[in-house]
Amino acid sequence: MMKLKWILIIGPVLLLAALFLWRSGASDELPHGVWGHWETTDSRYQDRFFEVSHATLAFGTGRGGVERYSIAGVEKASEGNGSHYTIHYNDEEGSDYKISFYYDPTNGGAIRFKNQKQIRWTRIGND
Secondary structure, eight states: OHHHHHHHHHHHHHHHHHHHHHHHHHTSOOOGGGOEEEEEOOGGGTTOEEEEOSSEEEEEEETTEEEEEEEEEEEEEEETTEEEEEEEEEOTTOOEEEEEEEEEOGGGOEEEETTEEEEEEEEESOO
16 A cells, blocks of 8 residues: 555656656757858958857857857747747856847748847858
């Protein structure tokens, strides 16, 4: 009888924990279309770029400089023809940052940052 009681208590808890972990992992990934090297034709960002992989985010800061960060998590919301993403990332000291953008996978893909919707970034190469 005691064994059945523990099964009835622990079973649902383990099931809920597994469901939570499965759901959080599903929303914690960027689609492969977002991965790669991104540039814009906007002249203000002529020597700038950003790169996205499954685990890192890098920003080209000009004159050959690059700042790299670890991706800590991703939030996704569907909007219109594309999706809105927020990437949470950390530097080597552990400081937390986030960046939000809209991703439209049509016509080769485009990213527009939430705070600069007028600037279109396109993926360069087949990364």
